[in-house]
Structures are given as C-alpha cells and as structure tokens.
Amino acid sequence: MQREVIDGVPVLWSAAPGPLEAALVFGHGASDETFRTIGVTHLVEHLAMSTLPRLHHEHNASVSLTVTDFSVSGTDEQVVDFLAAVCKALAALPVDRIEREAGVLAAEASGVIDPVTAELLSARYGTVGAGLASWGGPGPDRIAVEAVRETVARSFHAGNAVLLLTGPPPPALRLPLPPGERPERGGAQPVMSPGPHWVVANVPGPGLALHADLDGAALTAAHAVLQERLRQVLRHREGLSYDVDGARVHTGGGLGEFTVVVDARAGQQRRVAEILWREALRLAAEGMTEAELAEEVAGFREVWLDPRALPAELGQAGACLLSNIPYQDATARLDALAAVDPDGARQAFAAALRTALLVVPEDVEVELAQPDGAPLTEGGCAHPRGGELPSGGRHFKPPMFARLRFPQARTARLVLTDDAVWSRDGRGDVHHLPFADVVGVEVNGPGRVLFGRGNCATPVVPELFAGIGEAVAAIDAGVPKELHYELSAFAESDEDEGEAAPAPVSKASRR
Ligand SMILES: [Zn+2]
Known part of the structure; x- marks a missing residue:
C-alpha cells in the first residue's frame, strides 16, 4: 500500500x-x-x-x-x-x-x-x-x-x-477542500447496557451482539464458527432460516460489536432465537474442533488475499486512519488467526458471551438461561420489570372515554415531578425519564413526545392523558428549547389505521 x-x-x-x-x-x-x-x-x-x-x-x-x-x-x-x-x-x-x-x-x-443490527446497537x-x-x-x-x-x-x-x-494518482488529480483539524471523536463509546439480556424490538428476525475488542483474533475465529454452525442447523438441517449473517461493527476506540443476524420463517422466530442462543451457549461450553477452526481460518485467507478485496482493504486502512486506530494488514491478521487454538477461541467466546444482547421480534417471549444457569433477563428502557411510580408529584390519568374502552388505559399513568416525567405503560411497566436525559421533544399541537437517551419514548399527549397542560408547560420549561421540534410533515398519519388502543410506547423506532 x-x-x-x-x-x-x-x-x-x-x-x-x-x-x-x-x-x-x-x-x-x-x-x-x-x-x-x-x-x-x-x-x-x-x-x-x-x-x-x-x-x-x-x-x-x-x-x-x-x-x-x-x-x-x-x-x-x-x-x-x-x-x-x-x-x-x-x-x-x-x-x-x-x-x-x-x-x-x-x-x-x-x-x-x-434493522436487526440497528436495534442491537440502540439496546447497547x-x-x-x-x-x-x-x-x-x-x-x-x-x-x-x-x-x-x-x-x-x-x-x-x-x-x-x-x-x-486502486492505482497511482493521476497527475491532474486535485482535492480542493478547505483545510481543517480532525475533530475529536471520543474513542470508545460508553455502553448503556453491558448485558447479558434479551430485548424485544421491531425486527424481522433474531440477532445477537457481543461487545469486545474487534481486533481479537480468537473471538473473530469463534464468531465465524458460530455462524457456520447456525447455517448448518437453521438452514440445512431444520429449514428455518435462509440467511445467517455476521459482522463486526466499530463503535469507537477499536471496540464494538460482533453481531450475528438470522432470518426466520414466518411463525418460527421464537424457535430460531432459542437455537441461536443454544448454539452460543454450546460454543462457550464445549468449544470447537481443530477442523472447524482450520476451516474458518482457511476461509478468511481466501477472502482477504483475493485481489478483488483490495478496495475493501483500502477502505479498512482509511477508516483506521480517520479513527486514529492502528491498521493491521491481511497478512498480520492471518498470522494472528493462525496462532489461535480451539480452547483460546472458546475462552474468548465465553468471555464475550457475558456481554450478550439477544434481540427478538415483537410478540416473541423467550425463557433462556445464562451459562451458569441463572435466567437471562429481559433488558430495555423500563427494566427491571415491575417498577413503581413515585407517590409524590402530579398524577395524570387517561381520559375517561379511553379508560372505558381500552383495558390498557386503566393502568396507564403519567407522573410529573420537579425534574422528570414517569409513566406506566399498558403492559404495567414503569418508565422514568429525567429532563436531563431528554434528547428530543416532538411538538404536536397541545401534546409533546419526549425521547430519552435510554431509548425511552414517553408520549405526553391529550389522546392518552387528560388535563396535560401543566405537564407540557413543565416540559417546555425543563428541556432546552433547541431540543424541541415540530412534528415532521413527513410523519405518517395514523388516521387510516383504525381504532388502536392508546398505550404509551416504550420504544418507537421511526425509520
Ligand atoms: Zn422507557
């Protein structure tokens, strides 16, 4: 190069x-x-x-x-x-x-x-x-x-x-950009959820993320073995999935997520999620054979040394340069992989599995255990489950008509305290959103939707809660003006979607 x-x-x-x-x-x-x-x-x-x-x-x-x-x-x-x-x-x-x-x-x-990787990143x-x-x-x-x-x-x-x-610079090449200083990008991004947890999101199929040093050769090898085993089981043996895909996603400072994303035949999401987790546990406990490891290393050798990989290799070197992290060329990466033995790969995988986030589609509930047998608990913005609303503060209930017509509205509550809004959603989960954690306030006529840094979205709107004027005034005073914005003119109208129960949302992915 x-x-x-x-x-x-x-x-x-x-x-x-x-x-x-x-x-x-x-x-x-x-x-x-x-x-x-x-x-x-x-x-x-x-x-x-x-x-x-x-x-x-x-x-x-x-x-x-x-x-x-x-x-x-x-x-x-x-x-x-x-x-x-x-x-x-x-x-x-x-x-x-x-x-x-x-x-x-x-x-x-x-x-x-x-979308699956996107939800894993938001959960993390x-x-x-x-x-x-x-x-x-x-x-x-x-x-x-x-x-x-x-x-x-x-x-x-x-x-x-x-x-x-992909060739010498042409003599006439000019790059007339203004000069500037490379901005400080902050190194490794702080993790919100260290795991291990499972989380629910609007995704087409399950996915797994492990937080680690992305240059680790032992984990790179184990990650590849896991994908191949999943392909064998989910696609070739059980016929449940078409695609098993893995990636390493940089999130700063050389750290990031090893991800596995699998699709699932309709109605089989829960089963596919269970097999994904089961195979991850099995790899952490039993490891892999010499032959499985050698097969994956040979695969990396073929892909990375292929001349057609040059643009991608240049891209990696360029990205490292822009992020101030050292670049390892294909030969150095292959040397590191060749030094990995099956037990080293197993140990690296078992360590990374302690950071696991498993995302499953909405309407899928899983009951899974961690390697030590303890339950794998559900994560998300309202967890641990079963929190309590503060007894002080100002309480708001859904409008009478909503409480009569929708069962979820009977449990829904909004509580305003000096420095936060709390809400209990239709599922009974309590969300706590301090004003200091708000990253955006959507202004929609007399209502507001608050978005918090922990993936929490709290609607404070008249369709859901009666007499919210005081809450809206407190939000407008408590959250900096520059975080407020009018609802997008491109926002989809709900008008054609029939009569839906007004339940507060806990996570509103709007792509
Ligand atoms: Zn929440």
Whole structure:
C-alpha cells in the first residue's frame, strides 16, 4: 500500500487491474450525529451530490455509522473530474436546496445499517452515537440549516479526509477542500447496557451482539464458527432460516460489536432465537474442533488475499486512519488467526458471551438461561420489570372515554415531578425519564413526545392523558428549547389505521 499526500489529504493506493476506482472518505458518519440532528450527514451527502452533472460512469455516495464516502470508477479523467466536483460542492454547499433534498431523503427512507443490527446497537448504547442507528429522529425536514453548516465545517475538510485509489494518482488529480483539524471523536463509546439480556424490538428476525475488542483474533475465529454452525442447523438441517449473517461493527476506540443476524420463517422466530442462543451457549461450553477452526481460518485467507478485496482493504486502512486506530494488514491478521487454538477461541467466546444482547421480534417471549444457569433477563428502557411510580408529584390519568374502552388505559399513568416525567405503560411497566436525559421533544399541537437517551419514548399527549397542560408547560420549561421540534410533515398519519388502543410506547423506532 502506497501513501502520499495531495492538497493536504492523505492518499492510500495500491495498483489493481481494471478501471481506476477512487473513494474520498470523510471521518464522519451517522454515529457522529445527535438525536436532534439524525440524518444531517446524509443531507450533506445529498446536497453535495445534487450539484453534479449527469454522469454515465459508476459513481456513488453513502453514509455509514463511522464514515461518509464519495466513490467513483472510470477513466483517469472521469475520476479527476468527479473528485474535483465533490470537493468544490463540499466547499460551497448549496444549502438553498435543503428543502428539496429533505423530501428526497424522506422518499429514500434508508437506514444506515440493517434493522436487526440497528436495534442491537440502540439496546447497547442508548439513543446516542452508534445507538442512534434504529431511530428516525425528528425527520429530514426538521434538520436546521445551521446543523448542516456546522457538520460541514467540523468534518468535511482536508484534515478529516482520506482518498483511496486502486492505482497511482493521476497527475491532474486535485482535492480542493478547505483545510481543517480532525475533530475529536471520543474513542470508545460508553455502553448503556453491558448485558447479558434479551430485548424485544421491531425486527424481522433474531440477532445477537457481543461487545469486545474487534481486533481479537480468537473471538473473530469463534464468531465465524458460530455462524457456520447456525447455517448448518437453521438452514440445512431444520429449514428455518435462509440467511445467517455476521459482522463486526466499530463503535469507537477499536471496540464494538460482533453481531450475528438470522432470518426466520414466518411463525418460527421464537424457535430460531432459542437455537441461536443454544448454539452460543454450546460454543462457550464445549468449544470447537481443530477442523472447524482450520476451516474458518482457511476461509478468511481466501477472502482477504483475493485481489478483488483490495478496495475493501483500502477502505479498512482509511477508516483506521480517520479513527486514529492502528491498521493491521491481511497478512498480520492471518498470522494472528493462525496462532489461535480451539480452547483460546472458546475462552474468548465465553468471555464475550457475558456481554450478550439477544434481540427478538415483537410478540416473541423467550425463557433462556445464562451459562451458569441463572435466567437471562429481559433488558430495555423500563427494566427491571415491575417498577413503581413515585407517590409524590402530579398524577395524570387517561381520559375517561379511553379508560372505558381500552383495558390498557386503566393502568396507564403519567407522573410529573420537579425534574422528570414517569409513566406506566399498558403492559404495567414503569418508565422514568429525567429532563436531563431528554434528547428530543416532538411538538404536536397541545401534546409533546419526549425521547430519552435510554431509548425511552414517553408520549405526553391529550389522546392518552387528560388535563396535560401543566405537564407540557413543565416540559417546555425543563428541556432546552433547541431540543424541541415540530412534528415532521413527513410523519405518517395514523388516521387510516383504525381504532388502536392508546398505550404509551416504550420504544418507537421511526425509520
Ligand atoms: Zn422507557
């Protein structure tokens, strides 16, 4: 891998056959946003791309959890022109197009990562950083132009970029970006839920996340063995799943999540979740054979040494550079894997399993045990289950008509104290949301919906609670103005969905 610097931007390149591929990568992704500014990075990307003329060669732009990249492949001249145009656009972003591009984002409605992994991240980290992945936030039309300007000024400059190329830089290549300092990104993100827990979310199938050092070779090997065993059992033996997928998701400072995501045939989600957990326990207890381990190491060797993996390898090196973490090349990673023995892999997996989060679809309840036989408890914003509302404070009940018609409304309560709102939902669970933990307040006429950093969403709306004027006034006074926003014009109306019981929501993923 060759290194040079062009216009203040580090360039990593390695020669590969085929047309020149380039990716201009910035060290800013969706996990650098806040709840209030969810989507601002995607909006910056769209505004920049909206300035380009129609192009017939391959080009794209995307936002991941940790980086934003603008990529192109074609002739030297096409690559040079594309990169110059992107840099110029970022240096003078057409913010007058913000309204139109917000509409485009609403239509695109894409998540930054698959929905199961997104929910696992939210369960682990709360409504902050990587944990924002499952949340839609205020909506693209509620992103302030100041947030767009601030994001570009902070992160989209030469000091926070790297250019990746699959060939030597063309002599005419220029990267006319403004200079800047790489922003402090805070290292490892604090964990909200250390696990082990199972959690319920709006997901199509179960998933598992283990929190660990992502460069650990022993756990990397065990993670691969687990996926292969699940493929054998869930797909080939039982015919319950089509796809078993694993990933390593960086959340800062070299740490992150080893994930396994499995889909499930309709009606089989509970069974698939149980098998996923059972196989994880079995791997932690009994380990693996030499042959299973060797098979996975051979698989990594084939994939990582394939010449077609070069763009991905450059991408890893670039991401490490932008996050100030050391990059290990494929050979070094394979050497580390070759030194792993089955018991080392088993021990690494057993240690990581203590951090397990198992997500299951709504309406699925599981009864599972930890390796020591203790029950695996349910996590989530209202847990441990069975909390009590404070006896003091001001109590609000659902309107009389709701209490008569909906059984859930009979238990629902809202309590306002000096520095928090408490609520009991239709399930009987108590949620405590201090004003200091609020990350967003949706203003919807006379009502408010509060979103807290621990994935807690508390509706304070007249449809659910009677006489809320005093609570709304306290919320407006207790939570900073800049966290308030009007309900998005793109928010889906519930009007066509028939008569639903008004139960407070505990988790409202709005993607
Ligand atoms: Zn809650």
